[in-house]
Amino acid sequence: MTxxxxxxxxxxxxxxxxxxxxxxxxxxAISLIFLSILVVMSALAPWISPYSPLxxxxxxxxxxxxxxxxxxxxxxxxxxxxxxxxxGTASLYASFLAVFVAILIGVPVGLVAGYLGGWVDEIIxxxxxxxxxxxxxxxxxxxxxxxxxxxxNGMISVGIVFxxxxxxxxxxxxxxxxxxxxxxxxxxxxxSTSRILWRHVLPNTIQPVIVQVTLLLAGALLxxxxxxxxxxxxxxxxxxxxxxxxxxxxxxxxxxxQMYPPGLAILFxxxxxxxxxxxxxxxxxxxxxxx
Amino acid sequence: MFQSRKSSIxxxxxxxxxxxxxxxxxIVFGLLKLVPGDVAVTLxxxxxxxxxxxxxxxxxxxxxxxxxxxxSWLWKAVHGDLSSSxxxxxxxxSSIERCLPHTxxxxxxxxxxxxxxxIPLGIAAASRPGSWTDSFVMTIASLGVAIPNFWLGMLLVAxxxxxxxxLPATGATPISEDFWDAIRHAILPACALAAGGVAEVAxxxxxxLVEILSSQQVRTLHAKGLRPSSILxxxxxxxxxxxxxxxxxxxxxxxxxxxxxVEAVFAIPGMGNLIxxxxxxxxxxxxxxxxxxxxLIVVTLNLLTDVLYSILDPRIS
Numbered sequence: 319m320t321x322x323x324x325x326x327x328x329x330x331x332x333x334x335x336x337x338x339x340x341x342x343x344x345x346x347a348i349s350l351i352f353l354s355i356l357v358v359m360s361a362l363a364p365w366i367s368p369y370s371p372l373x374x375x376x377x378x379x380x381x382x383x384x385x386x387x388x389x390x391x392x393x394x395x396x397x398x399x400x401x402x403x404x405x406g407t408a409s410l411y412a413s414f415l416a417v418f419v420a421i422l423i424g425v426p427v428g429l430v431a432g433y434l435g436g437w438v439d440e441i442i443x444x445x446x447x448x449x450x451x452x453x454x455x456x457x458x459x460x461x462x463x464x465x466x467x468x469x470x471n472g473m474i475s476v477g478i479v480f481x482x483x484x485x486x487x488x489x490x491x492x493x494x495x496x497x498x499x500x501x502x503x504x505x506x507x508x509x510s511t512s513r514i515l516w517r518h519v520l521p522n523t524i525q526p527v528i529v530q531v532t533l534l535l536a537g538a539l540l541x542x543x544x545x546x547x548x549x550x551x552x553x554x555x556x557x558x559x560x561x562x563x564x565x566x567x568x569x570x571x572x573x574x575x576q577m578y579p580p581g582l583a584i585l586f587x588x589x590x591x592x593x594x595x596x597x598x599x600x601x602x603x604x605x606x607x608x609x
Numbered sequence: 610m611f612q613s614r615k616s617s618i619x620x621x622x623x624x625x626x627x628x629x630x631x632x633x634x635x636i637v638f639g640l641l642k643l644v645p646g647d648v649a650v651t652l653x654x655x656x657x658x659x660x661x662x663x664x665x666x667x668x669x670x671x672x673x674x675x676x677x678x679x680x681s682w683l684w685k686a687v688h689g690d691l692s693s694s695x696x697x698x699x700x701x702x703s704s705i706e707r708c709l710p711h712t713x714x715x716x717x718x719x720x721x722x723x724x725x726x727x728i729p730l731g732i733a734a735a736s737r738p739g740s741w742t743d744s745f746v747m748t749i750a751s752l753g754v755a756i757p758n759f760w761l762g763m764l765l766v767a768x769x770x771x772x773x774x775x776l777p778a779t780g781a782t783p784i785s786e787d788f789w790d791a792i793r794h795a796i797l798p799a800c801a802l803a804a805g806g807v808a809e810v811a812x813x814x815x816x817x818l819v820e821i822l823s824s825q826q827v828r829t830l831h832a833k834g835l836r837p838s839s840i841l842x843x844x845x846x847x848x849x850x851x852x853x854x855x856x857x858x859x860x861x862x863x864x865x866x867x868x869x870x871v872e873a874v875f876a877i878p879g880m881g882n883l884i885x886x887x888x889x890x891x892x893x894x895x896x897x898x899x900x901x902x903x904x905l906i907v908v909t910l911n912l913l914t915d916v917l918y919s920i921l922d923p924r925i926s
Contacts, residue, residue, distance in 0.1 A: 448632035451907045452900065453866035455885060460900045464643035464889030500738035536755065543757050544870040548885050560757075567763055567874065574767050581760040 325544035339601065346597025349590035356587060360407040367393040367400035371557050376532070380573040389579050391451070392562070409542050409584075412473045412551070412558065416538035417531055419477025424484030425527065425601045429515050432492025448504050449482040454537075455544055462550050469552040473538070480534055486529055491523040496514070525602045532595035536588040542585050559584050619640050626912050633745045633904045634686065636806045637897050641669065642891070650685025652695060654892055668692060668894070684887035691898040696890050701898035704883055709902070711781050712872070712879035714791060716864045719806060723860060726803070727810025728853075732809065735818035736841055746811055758867045762801035762874040771799060781878040798875045802867055813856045817849040851921050858914040862907050 340347045347607040359366060368388070369375075375395040383390050389419035431442035449457075454476075461475035496519060497499065504514050545551035546560030554561070564575035644651050650664040684694070691701035696899045736744035770778035776797050786792040796846075821827060822845055830840050869881030876882075880899055887895035 327693060340880055365814070379889070391805060445632055448629050448636060449864070451629060451633060451911060452636070453862050453869075453902050453907065455866040456900060456903055459869065459884055459888050460637075460640050460896050463884075463891060463893070463896050464640050464759075466645065467889065475634050535642045540755075540757055544759065548757055548873055549871060550885065550888055562761060568761065570767060571771060574771070577760070577767070581757065584757050584760065585752075585755055588757075592751060592755055 321395060332558050343597050343601070346601075347591050349593040349597070351585065352590045353594065356406060358591075359403060359408050359411065361402045363407050367397075367403040368379065368419065369397040369400040371396065371401045371404040373397070373400075380569060380572070380576070382575065389574060392565055393573075394578060395505050398562075398576065398579055401557040401562055402559075402583060405559045405562055405580065406461060406587075407581065408469065408552055408558040409560070409587075412469055412542040413535050413538040416473040416476040416480060416541065417534050419474050420480035420484050420534060421531065422526075423478065424482035425488050425520075427590065428485035428488025429492055429519060429523070431514055432489040433496050433519060434512070435493075435496075439489070439528070446482045446489075449479070450486070452479070454479050455541060456534040458541060458545065459548070459550060460520070462545065465558070467550050467553070469542075469546070469556075473542060476538055476541045476545070480537065483534070484527065484530060487526055488523050491526055492519055495519050495522045529595050529602065532591055532598060536591035536595070539591065539596045540589050615882055619916050622912060622919065624734055626908060628906075630908055633908065634683055634901065635679065637901045637904065638682050639703065640897060640900070641893060642675075644692040644891075645702040650797040652893055654891065665695065669690070674776050685813045686901060689794050689902065693718055694887075694892050694895050696892045696895075701894050704755075704895065705880070705898055705902050708879045708883045711782060712865075712868055712881065714784055715797050715798045715802060715863065715871070715877070715879070717793050717870055719802035720791075720857065720860065722799055723806025723810050724853075724857075727807040728814060729817065730807070730811040731814025732846070734815040734840070736837075738815075738819050746815070750808040750812045751812075753804045753806075756804055757870075758801050758804060759874045761767075761804055762798060762871050765797045766874070781875075781877040781879070794875075796879075798868075798871050798877060801871050801874070802864055804865060805867065809863075810856055812843075813852060814849060816844050817852045821845050822849050850920065854914050854918055854921070861910055865903055865907065 373396065375397070377395070379391065379395045380393055381391045381395075388545075389402065391397055391399065420532075427442060427446075431439045446491065458472070458475040458479045460471045461478055463476065465471040501514060501518050502517050509517070542551055542558060543560030543563065546558045547564045549564065552558040552561050562580040563577060563584075567575060568579065635790070640822050641648060648669065649662045649671055650657070651754040652665050653662045669683055672680075691705070693700045705791065724763045730749065737743060766778045777794055778797075781794045782790040817892055818841075822841070827840060827844060830844060831837075865880075868879065869884065871877075872879045872881035873885065878901065882901040884896055887899065
């Protein structure tokens with residue numbers, strides 16, 4: 319009975335907490351709404367886009383904005399709005415894939431290095447340093463060249479390149495957490511190393527990781543756009559925002575307005591990811607509240 | 610006594626850089642191991658003759674153990690032999706010698722622009738935190754980080770080359786042939802590349818200046834009646850100038866990466882062009898050569914920054 323009472327009491331307070339954050343941090347809230355709409359639109363792409371992204375209308379090649387084609391059409395007469403929506407699906411999928419790979423590699427490596435310390439930490443840290451001295455996109459291009467060209471391979475490469483950043487962050491945080499009393503007591507109770515890492519260390523390192531992951535999503539989005547622009551990412555006839563820009567660039571002298579929709583889409587989405595990351599950093603870090 | 614401590618710091622930094630350099634070369638060579646299937650067959654491409662496959666196998670010594678392959682590749686690389694292109698059979702080193710100056714010209718020009726614009730913006734924002742100027746500068750900085758460099762390049766071409774016809778849209782001139790023409794070609798790409806740099810310099814400078822200007826030490830100076838401008842110049846900037854070194858070396862790394870895409874927009878025959886074509890045609894010696902030379906440049910620069918840092922900042926020991 320007391321449990322139910324607590325649950326009922328806890329619920330409105332969480333909602334009102336959210337509402338308070340919403341009002342106090344308008345920029346973060348707008349970013350969150352924008353990104354949510356984007357994700358929903360991407361998921362519903364087949365139902366909301368006016369045309370198929372591959373359907374060609376040869377009467378409309380490089381058409382300007384009109385009632386039939388709200389954002390015009392590309393050089394093959396494909397509807398720009400439809401390609402923008404489908405391209406968003408590809409670009410978002412690519413960003414999440416890259417960051418997922420980065421988490422999958424970076425978090426365990428950082429945990430192990432920080433928790434075990436000693437020569438293991440020394441070796442892993444030097445490897446992280448080495449990876450960080452590569453210009454990111456250049457290494458991603460090289461890895462894509464090795465794995466083979468394509469959106470999935472390209473974003474796995476970006477994930478591999480981003481992983482050391484996360485690993486370094488998790489390592490630094492783990493170094494602090496591993497000497498906390500609750501970790502020592504878990505060890506005294508005979509918990510295995512993997513259980514300590516999973517149940518006690520990881521939950522306490524997660525906050526800065528969430529912030530960094532949000533910022534990395536912006537980086538991954540820009541990386542996808544770069545790789546696809548260079549022809550190393552998504553392959554024709556499929557659309558992503560970067561690939562649309564490459565197409566628009568080839569026809570820039572005839573129809574310069576084609577380069578605005580995908581470019582603005584990338585800019586706003588990257589801005590939103592960055593703003594959301596900054597908001598979370600402030601919200602999660604009590605020492606920054608005073609500013 | 611003081612001198613010898615400084616030099617021992619420098620020696621220690623040099624020694625610390627060695628494992629990073631060795632590991633980096635290992636990563637560069639290890640890229641080959643990511644190629645799926647039989648490396649020689651994949652790299653030779655479709656319809657390759659058996660002789661061609663055997664030749665590639667010989668170039669990489671693929672029949673030998675991995676560490677031996679790596680050792681012989683590294684031995685040749687440090688002697689300047691980066692093998693030759695599988696497509697054009699031009700020596701990779703001479704391709705790099707041809708392409709690197711174009712890339713460096715853009716990166717250096719972009720760096721100068723980033724400092725020339727970013728430093729005043731950062732100072733303006735920090736001298737009155739919370740003001741309109743401050744939020745304006747911070748907005749510019751957020752935009753600079755989020756805008757895709759190559760899209761900015763396209764916008765610049767559309768406006769300055771196609772509409773106004775002021776500057777050439779594409780191509781590059783070697784700086785050794787015609788200095789001013791080379792600069793003219795490099796201005797737009799450098800502007801496109803500088804956006805992120807301006808943002809980074811302004812942000813970093815602002816945050817470290819704000820921190821110093823709100824410190825106890827500066828409050829004492831205010832109490833002593835010093836003019837705010839002289840506090841800013843004498844005490845604020847002197848203290849943060851060292852931080853700028855770190856920002857510069859970090860930016861250099863980022864710009865080397867971003868230039869790859871910007872070069873594609875402006876059709877500049879630089880390192881980006883080289884590595885992208887190499888990746889598309891699976892021309893692996895070229896890809897490895899470009900990555901190798903870039904990482905060498907970055908590591909050298911980081912080392913130089915560390916050494917300068919320990920010379921300039923007396924607190925480091």
